[in-house]
Amino acid sequence: QSCIAFFCHLKDEVEQHRAGQAQLLKQKEPLQASEVLYKDNVLYFDDNKKWRERFVVVRADYSLELHDSQESYTKGTPARHKHLPTGGTVLTSEEKYTAVVDKAFPDPNGSKEEPSVPVVAVPGPLPVYLSLPYRRDSYFCFQQEEKRARFVSILNDCIRHQNQDYLKSMECEVQAFLKAIHFYRQEKGHYESWDMLVGTDCQVGLLVSILLTSMLSVDRDLGVSC
Incomplete structure (x- = not known):
């Protein structure tokens, strides 16, 4: 299939086929990958297992960048972390996240006792858990519902595009x-x-x-x- 697709690509280049007039509405032109869709300061559970404020940037390629601060981002310093949330799941309560973790890592002894301590101690009332298959999960925290709702919305958009944009x-x-x-x-x-x-x-x-x-x-x- 690789050879067939490659020769079809060459054939189209040689014959310079032009796309026919479509009867359906056309999609908007995609944004440049470097364009920014979202940016804000967010509490993030860092690698050293401490909550720190990070400047989160989401670009038009639907990648999630975490910078040390807005100042370092403005200076052009590379992001401390970059996530591609392909196949991810966004959860906004500890109970739902714990259920996902228990399903992925069941107790071999069959014990169904409730855990005595949470997976991660959240410093605020509005957590966001990003569960990623085969990768380390990410944890965020907010103080305002409006900011969390906006972040959850853009995060779900990232997951959807990362999962299916390759089809286009x-x-x-x-x-x-x-x-x-x-x-x-x-x-x-x-x-x-x-x-x-x-x-x-x-x-x-x-x-x-x-x-x-x-x-x-x-x-x-x-x-x-x-």
């Missing part, structure tokens, strides 16, 4: 990967191209991860490098 890419590598997924699902009796997106963002991300692992395993067996 016209790069031949992406098109080859999506075509391979399409053929794989046809073998399993699913013939609609949108069928692979049925389910939650986590289920879709898990499907893509499984298919990618299967493709890499086949490539290794055939001696093909990706």
